[in-house]
Amino acid sequence: MRAWEQEFAELFAPRFIDYASADVQFSLEAPPPELVSRIHLVARTGEGSVIVCVNDLGWRFLPGGTREPGEELAAGLDREIREEAGARRIGPWSVVGAFRAQIRAPEPYRPHMPHPVAYWAYAVADVLLDGLPTNPPDGEQVTEVLVLPPADAADFLAVHDPIHADVVRLTAAMGLI
Numbered sequence: 175m176r177a178w179e180q181e182f183a184e185l186f187a188p189r190f191i192d193y194a195s196a197d198v199q200f201s202l203e204a205p206p207p208e209l210v211s212r213i214h215l216v217a218r219t220g221e222g223s224v225i226v227c228v229n230d231l232g233w234r235f236l237p238g239g240t241r242e243p244g245e246e247l248a249a250g251l252d253r254e255i256r257e258e259a260g261a262r263r264i265g266p267w268s269v270v271g272a273f274r275a276q277i278r279a280p281e282p283y284r285p286h287m288p289h290p291v292a293y294w295a296y297a298v299a300d301v302l303l304d305g306l307p308t309n310p311p312d313g314e315q316v317t318e319v320l321v322l323p324p325a326d327a328a329d330f331l332a333v334h335d336p337i338h339a340d341v342v343r344l345t346a347a348m349g350l351i
Contacts, residue, residue: 178202178344185340194283196275198294205272205293207247211283212294214238214338215255216270216345217301224327224342224351225259225303228318234334236296236341237261239313243286251297258316260305267299270345296341298350324351 179186188199214236217225228234237258241250248267255261272295282289307316322330324346332339345351 178347181347182340182344185337185344191275194275194277195279196277196292198273198275200271200273202271204269205274205295209288209291209293210241210247210272210295211275211287211292212238212240213247213251213254214294214296214341215251215267215301216296216298216342216351217255217259217261218298218351219301219303219321221321222351223321223323225255225261225301226320226322226327226330227258227307227314227316228320230315230317232334234331234338236331236335236338238296240284240287243284247295251299255301256305257308257310257313259301259303259319260307261301261303261319262305263299264302265300267297270296270298270341270348270350272296296345298345 186200190197215238217237226234227237237255239254252263272293275292277290309315324342328339328342
């Protein structure tokens with residue numbers, strides 16, 4: 175078995191995420207579903223490529239986001255990929271890994287979110303890109319959806335989100351894309 179923690183040391187390193195006021199650490203263990211507050215997808219296409227998104231602020235990211243109140247994890251994942259990528263899942267999904275977040279803020283980000291411990295999960299699944307992002311008014315406004323080979327997707331994401339880039343690289347190294 176490969177030592178993913180050594181090969182992807184930066185991804186697995188403990189860190190503080192200022193915007194979330196959280197101490198986080200990545201792990202390959204599947205988190206308890208009820209404690210997952212957000213989920214992102216390494217969305218595989220039939221061409222062996224990955225979907226990446228760009229929003230109106232120029233940020234590059236994997237589709238995904240925050241769960242809504244009472245939303246099952248799979249339903250949240252499906253909603254997010256439709257909203258942000260115009261895609262739909264066409265097969266099972268599985269968690270690649272997750273950040274365990276110990277949140278320092280006295281209150282959760284949203285009242286329905288787990289607090290003070292939450293997980294930010296990353297999953298992989300096959301998708302079909304069959305529409306445009308729905309861009310709900312209260313969500314990110316996606317302006318571009320790209321389908322890129324995994325290495326190109328990781329390089330593209332690294333400009334704004336080295337974490338998402340490393341998740342793509344890890345997923346590829348594990349043979350999942």
